[in-house]
Amino acid sequence: MHFSESWDWENGERVVAESLAPMEEHKWQEEIHVSPDGETAAAIVCIDSGEFGLRFNDTVHDNTFEKAWKPGFSPDGRFCVFVQQDEEWTLAENGEPWEERYGFIWDPQFSAEGGVIAAAVQQDMEYGMSVNGAVWENRYENANGFVLSANGKRSAAVVQVKSLGQADLETFREGAYTVAVDGETWDSTFMNAWNPVFSPYAHRVAAQVRLTLYDYTIAVEGTPWPIHFQCVWDPCFHPNSSSVAAPVRQGGKWGIAEDGNILWKPRYYNCWHLQYSSDGSKLYAIVAPDYGQFTVAVNEKPWSITAPVVTDLVISADGTRAAALGNHDNKAWHVMLDGKAWRGRYDMAWKPVFSHDGKSLAARVRTGSKYAVMVNDKQVDGEFDKAWDPTFSPDGSKVLIRGMRNNTLLRIVADVPR
Structure with a gap:
């Protein structure tokens, strides 16, 4: 069962938080984030110099931290923040930190359903990944391109397996980089490697690799394609x-x-x-x-x-439809669906969202300082001072809108316009 099936899909507008304005006792409040189900607003707040807390709707969690950054909700609704305690870093889920501590932590990753959380970590100047609070057994002197599989069962990164001195071109050309999967490296090394990608069920991994100064190809499970390309x-x-x-x-x-x-x-x-x-x-x-x-x-x-810019390509679940964002002159964003453009032009637009049945498309947009949710090229429920990406009900008949008006967080369920 997809987690959205358990959400409240009764039509209507509901006030989730009367006021999300900064509390008087706080020095400042950072950007508001809203859970996927629209039931919780959360933010990092500065309580005092060197003391940070996490606000949830109208309350503040008991735990405080020396520093906090990179907040966001997991797909299943956990508020995840990187936090520092006793000069060590970790990740806090809904205010509760992992037991493991690191020299630094960054790049949060979530499985598709949100049950698994991973992040890039550095400990004692060695780099790897931590998955649900358990770090790789093997770590490396350099790592990048971190990725968690969609099912959350495996993790990977590009790692450096040979030390490079200053201007050490010989070792660089021989190949100092490879891919580590769950901390275990491929046998082969490359001059460079980038962006590992998992197969749908995480059985295999592929990556871009550079073989010589001028030759590039794709390596699958460490074996490069026999044909080389310019890029x-x-x-x-x-x-x-x-x-x-x-x-x-x-x-x-x-x-x-x-x-x-x-x-x-x-x-x-x-x-x-x-x-x-x-x-x-x-x-x-x-x-x-x-x-x-x-x-x-x-x-x-x-x-x-x-269009001069096209980005955020998204495919319907059945694969029969596609949408993307187009932009003209950096100021006129529009939604492109199945080769045709919606009428509206906006100062900003975010990645479109298909209903599960593929019959409807929605997108969050902004014109000036006002946000709106467009569904099938029609504005739903007016304008907002702030809004978040919409979500369709499992049967595609309704849309969930999360928006703020005058610092009040609203959770709105509306029928999908056809």
């Missing part, structure tokens, strides 16, 4: 086979290769952000058919609509 972007696993696809640059243009063989002919000025439909029958990407003009391509066929 590559993030790989993408096919959901129902062992194949891996990735954007590749060849002859100065970008296309897509699958398992090292050209799948989409290199004809674009750029091609990236690959996503497969759930059944693997469709492959989507953001592409630039002309210089400075981007769009979305589906199975190598670009949409006719273009």
Whole structure:
């Protein structure tokens, strides 16, 4: 059962917190965050010099910290903050810190359902990942590109396995980097490696790798493709086979290769952000058919609509529909759906959200200082001083809106306009 099935989906507007203005006894209050179900607002507050607390609606948790940063809710509604106590760092869930302590902690990661929380950590100048408060047994002198699998069962990062002295070009060219999965490294090393990616069930890992000064490819489970390219972007696993696809640059243009063989002919000025439909029958990407003009391509066929910036590609659960954000001149954001643009133009827009049945699309937008939630290109329940991303009910008939008016947090459930 998806956790949203247990939420309150009764239509209507409800006041969650009468006032989220800073409390008089606090020196300051940081940005408000709202739980996915809309039932809790939380923020870091400065109680006194060197003393920070966590506010939840109208109360403040008993635990205080020397420092606190990077707050946010997990998908299942836990308020997670990196905190410092006795000059050591850890993560606090709903105000309760993990038992493990680190020299530093950053880059929070959540499993898709939120049950697993991970973060990058440094301890005694060695780097690795901590998963639900348990750090990798093996740590490294350098690490980056941290990732937690969607099911939360595995974690990975690019790590440095050979020490490099100043201007040590020989060791660098021989290869000092590889990928560690759950702390265990691949046997092979590379000149560089970037952004490990898990397969859907986390059985395998792929990453971008650099073999020489001029040759790039994709490595899967440590084995590089036999074909090399001028450059590559993030790989993408096919959901129902062992194949891996990735954007590749060849002859100065970008296309897509699958398992090292050209799948989409290199004809674009750029091609990236690959996503497969759930059944693997469709492959989507953001592409630039002309210089400075981007769009979305589906199975190598670009949409006719273009924009100087296209980002935040999202695919419906059944894989039949796609949406993205377009931008003109850095001031006119708009929603693009199935190759057509919604009417509205906004100062800012956030990643669109499909209903589970794929029939509806919603997006949070801002015009001037006012926020709104657009559903199927129609504004729902007016404007807000602040708003958060909308969520559809499991059956797609209703939308949950979390918004603030005059420092009052409102939780609104409305019917989806058609």
